[in-house]
Amino acid sequence: MRIYDIIEKKKRALALSEEEIRFFANGVASGEIPDYQAAALLMAICIRGMNEEETFHLTAAIAESGEQIDLSGFGEHTADKHSSGGVGDKTTLILAPIAASCGVIMAKMSGRGLGHTGGTVDKLESIRGYRTTLSPEEFCALVKKNGIAVIGQSGNLAPADKKLYALRDVTATIDSVPLIASSIMGKKLAAGAKTIVLDVKYGSGGFMKTPEQATALAETMVRIGKQYGRRVAALITNMDVPLGNAIGNALEVKEAIEVLKGRGCPALRTLCLALAATVVRLSLGIDEGEAERRVTEALDSGRAFDTLRRWIIGQGGDEAVLLDPSLLPSAPLSLDIEAERDGYISDIDALGVGETSLLLGAGRQTKEDALDMGAGVILHKKTGDRVAKGEPIATLYASEEARLENAKKHFLSAIAYSDNQPVLPPLIYKTVI
Ligand code: URA
Numbered sequence: 001m002r003i004y005d006i007i008e009k010k011k012r013a014l015a016l017s018e019e020e021i022r023f024f025a026n027g028v029a030s031g032e033i034p035d036y037q038a039a040a041l042l043m044a045i046c047i048r049g050m051n052e053e054e055t056f057h058l059t060a061a062i063a064e065s066g067e068q069i070d071l072s073g074f075g076e077h078t079a080d081k082h083s084s085g086g087v088g089d090k091t092t093l094i095l096a097p098i099a100a101s102c103g104v105i106m107a108k109m110s111g112r113g114l115g116h117t118g119g120t121v122d123k124l125e126s127i128r129g130y131r132t133t134l135s136p137e138e139f140c141a142l143v144k145k146n147g148i149a150v151i152g153q154s155g156n157l158a159p160a161d162k163k164l165y166a167l168r169d170v171t172a173t174i175d176s177v178p179l180i181a182s183s184i185m186g187k188k189l190a191a192g193a194k195t196i197v198l199d200v201k202y203g204s205g206g207f208m209k210t211p212e213q214a215t216a217l218a219e220t221m222v223r224i225g226k227q228y229g230r231r232v233a234a235l236i237t238n239m240d241v242p243l244g245n246a247i248g249n250a251l252e253v254k255e256a257i258e259v260l261k262g263r264g265c266p267a268l269r270t271l272c273l274a275l276a277a278t279v280v281r282l283s284l285g286i287d288e289g290e291a292e293r294r295v296t297e298a299l300d301s302g303r304a305f306d307t308l309r310r311w312i313i314g315q316g317g318d319e320a321v322l323l324d325p326s327l328l329p330s331a332p333l334s335l336d337i338e339a340e341r342d343g344y345i346s347d348i349d350a351l352g353v354g355e356t357s358l359l360l361g362a363g364r365q366t367k368e369d370a371l372d373m374g375a376g377v378i379l380h381k382k383t384g385d386r387v388a389k390g391e392p393i394a395t396l397y398a399s400e401e402a403r404l405e406n407a408k409k410h411f412l413s414a415i416a417y418s419d420n421q422p423v424l425p426p427l428i429y430k431t432v433i
């Protein structure tokens with residue numbers, strides 16, 4: 001078999017066989033297929049597309065291109081959740097302990113942030129002492145003891161995706177449903193959980209810009225996961241505006257603790273309960289109403305917060321920080337942003353706020369950048385709120401004066417006003433199951 005012939009075939013819009021797709025994925029993972037030929041095939045796939053069968057085979061080949069985590073020792077109720085990325089998205093910190101409190105096993109690998117989007121592993125590292133790298137034995141022992149552990153991504157999970165993603169990033173081949181679906185699901189299938197719940201974002205801060213695009217991606221991923229023998233569902237959710245009021249690592253951990261203590265942003269609570277209920281419903285095989293009742297009880301009774309404590313302490317995190325979140329890292333400088341006019345806030349552009357947070361030091365532009373754990377944005381107003389000129393709408397946090405000034409300009413350009421109250425899109429557009 002020759003990669004040249006496979007490229008030629010896809011160039012002519014012909015469907016590739018399972019053998020050809022596996023030859024490609026394995027050759028990329030081993031380094032036998034050079035970048036220029038892999039990139040040529042990626043572009044052909046991007047333009048010509050892949051049918052359902054090809055997309056499934058590519059996903060399976062990516063999942064099986066390296067280490068696969070075996071969670072079978074934990075039984076049938078293992079679950080994972082994946083978000084397609086967003087701004088202020090701290091849902092894992094909230095829904096994972098809720099689901100674990102309901103008897104679901106959350107043995108999870110999470111990612112780091114890049115660009116304007118945050119990552120769960122970075123947020124967890126803002127908790128003093130928390131270890132995101134554990135030996136497999138330690139990880140399994142903690143999952144067995146607490147029903148939950150969250151670590152960083154193993155280096156050898158889906159290595160074909162690691163190489164393909166880096167190539168796609170520099171060859172304008174990111175925006176292809178078969179390539180995105182196989183990339184996300186390849187990693188999720190390799191991570192071993194029996195239940196996978198996807199939060200597919202659409203909007204300015206999300207990967208897909210419209211709900212229709214997000215639905216098409218979600219339907220493909222759900223179908224692939226089911227064909228691979230997993231229970232899968234996806235929620236299509238809005239990411240035009242940041243999720244919750246906090247953006248930035250320690251600020252988001254603080255907000256997650258607030259929600260787990262029964263307070264916090266109602267929209268964030270609603271989404272976390274919906275995601276947790278979907279995880280619980282699929283994992284335990286119970287109906288929707290019963291799942292909603294159980295997750296709400298786990299949150300409102302304080303059991304989910306107790307699970308958070310056991311989880312964080314188990315991984316070396318400082319309990320004092322959970323009991324008194326003011327002990328989390330905080331930035332020494334802050335700047336209040338005031339409304340520029342009377343009216344309604346019609347937009348708080350998620351992408352713009354994510355970039356503001358990056359400028360403040362909370363994110364990284366390259367994988368090597370260090371993070372300022374206390375930096376970020378707290379929103380005092382949300383879209384649809386009425387404001388008077390001069391009223392504080394947000395506070396920016398940073399460690400350097402110059403960063404605050406630079407970020408302020410960026411933040412102001414992310415805010416739009418209207419004279420009439422805007423009609424807001426629903427937070428949860430639909431569920432694909
Ligand atoms: N996230 C991934 O892991 N892969 C993609 O292709 C897009 C988003």
